[in-house]
Amino acid sequence: MEYRIEQKDIDLLRTAGMTKPDLDHSLKVATKGLEIAQRTGATLDLELVGRGALFHDLGKTVTHEISHGRIGAELGAKLGLPEAVTVIMEKHIRGGLTEPEAIELGLPVKDYTLHRLEERIIIYADRLVDIIHDGIVDIKEETEAEVHFVEILNGYSKYGKNETTLKRYVGYHEEIQGLIGGRIIDAAQLKEILVQGGGTLLDVRRKTDREAAPGMIPGAVWRDPEQVEQWAGEIAKDTRTVIYCARGGSVSQSVSNTLLKKGITVAYLDGGLKAWTDQGNSLR
Ligand SMILES: [Fe+2]
Numbered sequence: 001m002e003y004r005i006e007q008k009d010i011d012l013l014r015t016a017g018m019t020k021p022d023l024d025h026s027l028k029v030a031t032k033g034l035e036i037a038q039r040t041g042a043t044l045d046l047e048l049v050g051r052g053a054l055f056h057d058l059g060k061t062v063t064h065e066i067s068h069g070r071i072g073a074e075l076g077a078k079l080g081l082p083e084a085v086t087v088i089m090e091k092h093i094r095g096g097l098t099e100p101e102a103i104e105l106g107l108p109v110k111d112y113t114l115h116r117l118e119e120r121i122i123i124y125a126d127r128l129v130d131i132i133h134d135g136i137v138d139i140k141e142e143t144e145a146e147v148h149f150v151e152i153l154n155g156y157s158k159y160g161k162n163e164t165t166l167k168r169y170v171g172y173h174e175e176i177q178g179l180i181g182g183r184i185i186d187a188a189q190l191k192e193i194l195v196q197g198g199g200t201l202l203d204v205r206r207k208t209d210r211e212a213a214p215g216m217i218p219g220a221v222w223r224d225p226e227q228v229e230q231w232a233g234e235i236a237k238d239t240r241t242v243i244y245c246a247r248g249g250s251v252s253q254s255v256s257n258t259l260l261k262k263g264i265t266v267a268y269l270d271g272g273l274k275a276w277t278d279q280g281n282s283l284r
Pocket of ligand 1: 056057068092
């Protein structure tokens with residue numbers, strides 16, 4: 001699917017009173033977001049990436065304070081923008097606040113989690129665009145912002161903010177770079193691999209998780225993540241191995257890191273088994 005930023009959306013921002021610097025920033029975030037979305041190879045709603053990024057700072061037509069997220073969402077709703085777009089405005093402040101952060105910032109306590117990959121890509125693009133264009137960090141090529149992302153966030157509090165925020169941004173960075181590098185795949189890519197056949201699919205959910213919900217992705221074999229050192233030797237190095245855990249978090253990361261160190265070509269499923277079933281795919 002192709003998506004291009006539409007002139008009518010740009011006009012909407014101008015009419016709403018967005019300043020030229022803010023509009024330039026919004027356009028850059030939308031362009032960067034779309035570029036990254038395409039590089040991930042994941043199946044994404046590109047219109048949501050493009051429009052969510054373009055409108056994320058709509059509230060800056062009123063204020064540059066932290067309340068611009070919430071104000072933007074209200075404005076967006078009045079302008080008739082889809083809810084999927086307005087929630088991005090509200091949630092983009094520091095990339096998905098936790099409850100204590102919302103309280104600290106004096107924002108309404110609610111779920112700011114960026115549940116959709118499209119949302120996380122926008123936040124990542126927003127960070128990258130600032131790093132590339134602020135002139136604070138010496139950047140010669142745009143890719144440097146991605147390559148040195150973690151050290152830049154650690155070195156400049158403007159970008160890392162605090163430990164909680166920094167960890168969250170680094171999490172998005174690792175997930176998205178994992179997708180770009182093929183170390184992480186989405187459910188649609190896994191489906192394609194299963195259709196083609198020839199690979200190895202391992203369910204590496206914790207034993208307790210598997211016992212609580214025995215259903216597995218068709219073709220998968222369960223392996224205990226605690227025993228990875230024992231079973232890693234059985235995996236053929238010349239085939240592609242895909243693993244998944246419950247949610248595509250720490251279990252997948254640690255098992256895949258162990259396998260990668262042993263020279264095994266492995267990828268894990270973004271969002272884990274939850275993402276698979278959330279998208280309506282069946283289990284056996
Ligand atoms: Fe913003």
